Amino acid sequence: MLDQAERLRLLSSTERDLIRLVHEPGFPRWLDQIQATGGCAHPIYLSGHTTVRDAATGTVLRHYDTSGEPGGRMPVRCRNRRASRCQPCARLHAGDTFHLVRAGLVGGKGVADRVQLHPRLFVTLTAPSFGSVHRSGTANSAYCHPRREGGQCSHGRPLGCGRQHSDTDPALGQPLCPDCYDYTGHVLWHASAGLLWSRYVHTVRRHLASAAGITQTRLREHLTLSFAKVAEYQKRGAVHFHAVVRLDGPLGPASPPPLWATTELLEAAVRSAAASVEVRTPYSPATGERVIRWGVQLDVHAIRSRAFTESAVTDDAVAAYVAKYVSKSVGDAGGIDHRITDVDSIRLAPVNAHLRALMGTCWRLGGLPELAGLNLRSWTHTLGFRGHVLTKSRCYSTTYGALRNARTHYRSTDRPPDPENPTVTESTWRYVGSGHSLAEAELAAGIAEDLAQSRELYAEVGEAGGGGYG
Known part of the structure; x- marks a missing residue:
């Protein structure tokens, strides 16, 4: 018969930690706290207090102090948008993104409902080709790269591939010939993609003005171009952008655009701008001066209201589509989601040879003085792409901050704010730790x-729609 000490020795580290945890006097309260954070995988622990007083009399209306909490601290969500880091917080961020994008399509949350009547497009802009990669087929063929005549590249590798790749085939996105692949061009395109998008938006405005026969400086007197875009990594490790583009009147969403500002005019400007805009990289003896442009693949679809069409490109569908990708990162293309600090980390990274070559190119080019402004070594883990995953114009819709503040207020009190009886909040907080133990x-x-599971059951029963982001 084993004694208690021997039984404890045979337990795993997690089991021993679980026994310790459940015997803590504040364990039930800790469970309530973690429930309140949605099961956050890496909570931030704070200690301190907050006091709400009546602004006129100084009377304390509410007071909270962590001194009575387990360990004298309170967990809050990490708010990491990446599903690879924290699924609960990534889902919450995706839900906020859904409502942010949807508000710019149907109104609400401070946006006028009339935006449903404004010209709206869903645009997908891609990176150019940097070399042939394995793919799951095209609309014309289920095969990867069929070539009846065969042939080899200058490095002795086949120019084609007659296989039918499944969606889970690790060969997808890998170059047919790594030596032919333009890794330098790929990395420099990523480093310039943010500037390319900025110039693209300015070019769309200029083309709209030209089509209307007015100067670009006077365009703002007639209409406003609003947008929200999200970046997505493809299997080959290149980002492409999905964007909602909308035309408003001169006062923003609350004002109608002029009658000549039609959906067809917007589509023509979007297409012509994509074909003409370019960015030039800094000159380097090692790379030359590269001209950065969009790829030839460009998808443009008018967004319809779900109430009036059977089209798949509806306001709710587009909002759900954008929200789905905001929680993803290069990790979903097989990369890593943490910074690289030295060249050995690239060699040891758990990625395929193609992504390792892109990382190595980032590190090598990042060491060139003439390319120092691109800050490539700091963005090696993202393959040189340094833009935000989601950006929007100021007038498109609400903000993440406004959505979070509304949720915080809803959860903290049942009473709406009373303008006639203002309050003053005094808070003092400090960081005391983060993360979980094993148990x-x-x-x-x-x-x-x-x-x-509860959310999924609610969605199935309620048929609420909206991509599952309630």
Whole structure:
């Protein structure tokens, strides 16, 4: 018969930590706290207090102090948008993105409902080709790169591939010939993609003005171009952009655009701007001066209201599509989602040879003085892309901050703010730690899974729509 000490020795580290955790006096309260964070995988722990007073009398209306909490601290969400880091927070961020994008399409949350009547397009802009890669087929053929005549590249590798790749085939996105692939061009395109988008938006405005027969400086007197875009990594490790583009009147969403500003005019400007805009990289003896342009693949679709069409490109569908990709990162293309600090980390990174070559190119080019402004070594883990995953124009819709503040207020009090009786909030907080122990991580993951199942059941029963982001 084993004694208690021997039984404890045979337990795993997680089991021993679980026994410790459940015997803590504040364990039930800790469970409530983690439930409140949605099972966040990496919570931030704070200590401090907050006091709400009546602004006129100084009377304390509400007071909260962490001194009575387990460990004298309170967990809050990490708010990481990446599903690879924290699924619960990524889902919450995706839900906020859904409402942010949808508000710019149907109104609400401070946006006029009349935006549903404005010209709106869903645009996909891609990177150019940097070399042939394995693919799952095209509309014309289910095969990768069929070539009846065969042939080899200058490095002795086949120019074609007659296989039918499944969606899970690790060969997808890998170059047919790594030596032919333009890794330098790929990295420099990523480093310039943000500037290319900025110039693209300015070019769309200029083409709209030209089509209307007015100067670009006077375009703002007639209409406003609003947008929201998200970046997505393809299997080959190149980003492409999905964007909602909308025309408003001179006062923004609340004002109608002029009658000549039609959906057809906007589409023509979007297409012509994509074909003409370019960016030039800094000159380097090692790379030359590269001209950065969009790829030839360009998809443009008018966005319709779900109430009036059977089209798949509806306001709700587009909002759900953008929200789906905002929680993804280069990790979903097989990369890593943490910074690279030295060249050995590239060699040891758990990625395929293609992505490792892109990382190595980032590191090598990042060491060139003439390319120092691109800051490539800091963005090696993103393959040189340094833009935000989602950007929007100021007038497109609400903000993440406004959505989070509304949710915080809703959860903290049942009373709406009273303008006639203002309050003053005094808060003092400090960081005291982050993350979970082994057992805490297991329990938090179980809580997150239970909440996810509850949401799925609610969506199935309610048929609420909207991509599942309530």
